[in-house]
Every structure is written in structure tokens, then in C-alpha cells.
Amino acid sequence: MNGGPSGFQNAPVTRTFIIATALLTILLGIKGRSVKLGLSYEEIFQKFHMWRLIASLFTFSSTPELIFGLYLLGYFRVFERQIGSNKYSVFILFSILASLLFQLLPLAYLRDPSLGRLAPGPYGLIFASFIPFYFDIPVSFRFRICGIRLTDKSFIYFAGLQLLFSFWKRSLVPGLCGLLAGSLYRLNLFHIRKIKFPDFVASFFLRLSSPSSRILPNVVSNVNSTQNIPSHLVHQTEEHNPSTLASSAEPSEAFVAQLITMGFDRSSARQALIQARNDISLASNILLEAQSH
Template identity: 65%
Template sequence: MNGGPSGFNNAPVTRAFVIASAIFTIFFGIQRRSSKLGLSHEDMFKKLHLWKFIMSIFAFSSTPELMFGLYLLYYFRVFERQIGSNKYSVFIAFSLIVSLLLEALALALLKDTSLNPLVSGPYGLIFSSFVPFFFDIPVSTRFSVFGFHFSDKSFIYLAGLQLLFSSWKRSILPGICGILAGSLYRLNVLHIRRIKFPGFIASFFSRLSFPTTRSLPATRNVLGNMPSYTPRQGNYPSAASSAEPPEDSISTLVSMGFDRNSARHALVQARNDLNAATNILLESQYS
């Protein structure tokens, strides 16, 4: 299990979100206003200021939360690579909006003063991402430490638990709401997984890239379980004349959930064309 190639290749929306979270957290931290960004019952139902609503989505309440949060957001860029930037933008919007609505409902029903204010930051997006992470990202290695069994996914879960319990009930509630939002997305409520933003969304965020962050050709996949595939023959170039696939291309397909051996054969068959190799694997899935 890995996040694919290092950096933000094929993940311009994630890159923009990570940078925005870091900048807003640092800015309000310098002004010592981070603790005041979290939404409360009064904010939700009486005098919600638009700036506070927006900032509560991006800015974390503390530096430790920022570190764990950015680490998780960076890892979860794998989902943008799987479904494409335009669909991933819908996933972000859906996760944040639904989780905030669930938080408002919970505050209204519980009326617990110890929840005011809730922690700030993209908890809805982060914990919504744990749903496809649990179901769709395969384990690639397992190991034991002092008799306890772990996998390479364990580090992501540990970072998530650290973030979830960072402020006890004030952080647990947004985390649970995020998981519920991710579950609704996975259940394809209102056919949300078919929706995607116009193509200019990805183009806009791609233009914000730095000169040294050149992206690979964009690929798309479906957000679902990825078993091992045997590429079938089709109208693709012969494998005999193809060079050995580059490791980063294999890693990209593996990060989408495809079997490594199948990914290599698909790249050979497609003459190392990442888009064509993805199509071969997808055709094998639905054949």
C-alpha cells in the first residue's frame, strides 16, 4: 500500500487544499485566534459569520492537529488519482457539506455545552476518506512487533485515531460525522458518485502548480474494490516491442488498487501508456 508517486502528481485539488489548510492555520495561529475558529451551537443557529464558517473548514485548531491532518490529506490524494480531480472535487464538497449538516443536527439534539466549540479543520473530508481507505485500499505488507500484528495501513489508522481523540468529544463528533458522510457517498446517495464538476476545475488547480511539480498524464479509475486482473487482449500495441515499464507508472496503478503483476503486464501491453494501461485493467474488470 502506498500513495503512488511522491508529490502531488495527478492531485492538483489535494495540493491546493493542503496549501490552503497550512496557510490559514499558520495565519490564525500567529494571530492567536485558532481556538476561536471552531463552530458552536450559537454559530450554527444564531449568528454564523461567513468568514468563520469558511475558515473552520480549512484551519486546524493547533499545530499537532495540523501535522496529522496534513499527513492524512497528503496520503488520501490517492483517491483523487483514482477517480479524477473533477469527481474528487465533488467528493470534497459532499463530505464537507454533509458532515457540517450532521454536526449542526448533533449540536441541536445533544445540547451538550462541552461540545462548544467543535474543533476546526477539514475533519469531515479526512474522516470521510477513511471509508474508501478501509474498503478499497489493499494491504501490501504485514508485520509483527512484540507479538502484535500490524499492516502498512496501521500507520494511517494510528494517525487518524490521534486526530480523532485530539480534543476528545469536540473532535470525536466531527470525526464521526465525517465517517457518516463518507458512508453516504459510498452508498451513492442521490447518485452522487456519478456527478463531477466541469473540466475547468482540474485545469484551474493544475495551473496553480509550481514549475517543479510537473504532473503525469491524468488517469481515472472507479472508487471500488480492485481485485487481481489478468489483462485481456484487445486493440492495443503488441507487448513484444515495449520497454520495461517505469516503476512510477507501476506504482500509480498499484496505488489505485490493481495487482502489481497485472499492472506491469497492462503497461507492457500498452507500451507504457498509463491511460491505455488503466483502460486495459478496467476492461478486464468488467469483462
């Protein structure tokens, strides 16, 4: 698996979401309110405490959940880099709202007292992300431990299972609802995968998460005019790969194979890697943007 640039470069929405989740969890945990969060029939359909509904979408109720949740959210930033911050913002909104709706349905119709409060936290977004993780992220290597076949993706699945069963039915329900929301997005319900927010949304999160960042307009403009790559992708290449000012290298056959497993033809994969100077994350961005037009 290639996560692309280190840190949260080109993933400002993910970075903001993680910071907000961590701060809310810590703040409400200190005040002892996190244990009172979580969707329940009484809270939603009788008392209707809106602040609890909103807080429940972002706040984990325990430290182990927070650790595994932030780890998974951080890893899944690869999807923001692949489809862009504007489309990823739509994915976040769709995942949260769709999974919330699916959670409300059993609470409204089953009224099962054994469910109690469902586990709070961004389960919808996390488990919706497992759908593109399964289909779009290729396996880089395989190995065995005690005779059991594993891949580099196995550890992400183990972290997801730990989070999914952290509170048994209380966490299982929102996790499954997130998987369902991710499946609907994958099926392109209402052409949701073509929708994206305006450019100012990504710019807002970029300024919010990296207020000190600076862009060199002249360098970007010159490189973009010669390589025909979108300016924000050129900026990514310049920061991540110092060789961008050098001549294009022969594309890596391993990277070509990975892009082919993601559904792109060999010719397009090679051309994208040449443009991206062998940066597979940037090359996948170029191919995905070309598909969306």
C-alpha cells in the same frame, strides 16, 4: 500500498487544499483567532458568523492537529489519482457539506453545553477518506511488533486515531460525521460517485498549484494514438516512468493481484497494466475511468 508518483504529481486539488489549510492555520494562529474557531450552537444559530463557519472547515486549532491532518491529507492524494481531479473535487465538496450538516444536527437538537465548540479543521474530508482507504487500498505487507500483528496500513489508522481523539468529544463528533459522509459517498447516494466537475476545474487547480508546468502536446498525441490511453494519463506515465517510450513489459503478478483485490477481474487488470507499462497507479486510473463510462 502504492501511492503512485512522488510529490503532488497528478494531485493538484490535494496540493491546493493542503496549502490553503496550512496557510489559514498559521495565519489565524498567529493572530490568535484559531482558538475562537469551531462550530457551536451560539455561533451558528444565534450570532451566525459566516466567516467563522467557513474558516472552521479549513483551519486546525493546534500544531499537532496540523501535523497529523496534513500528513493524512497528503497520503489520501492517492484517491485523486485514482478517480481523477474532477471527481475528487466532488468528493471533497460532498464530504465537507455532508459532514457539516451532520455536525449541525446535534448542535441544533441536543444543545449540549458540554460539547462547547467542536474542533475546527477539515475533519469531514479526512475521515470521509478513511472509507475508501479501508475498502479500496490493499494491504501490501504484514509484520509483528511485540507480538501484535500490524500492516503497512496500520500507521495511517494510528494517525487517524490520534487526530480523532485529539480533543475528545470536540474532535470525536466531527470525525464520526466525516466517516458517515464517506459512507454515504461509498453507497453512491444520489449517484454521487458518477458526478464530476468540468475539465476546467482540474485545469484551474493544475495551473494554480503548478504554474510552471508544461505539457508536450505532440508527444502526448503520438503516444495516445498508439496506446488508446487518455492524454492526461499518458502524461502521467511519461513523467513517472521513463520507460514509457519502450515496449510494453509483462505485467507484474503482484500488481495484478492488488488490482484484483480492488474488485477488477484478472483479464482487465493485466490489460490495464500492459497499457500503463506496469504503473499500478495509472492502471487503476484506467480501470476506474472505464467503469465510469
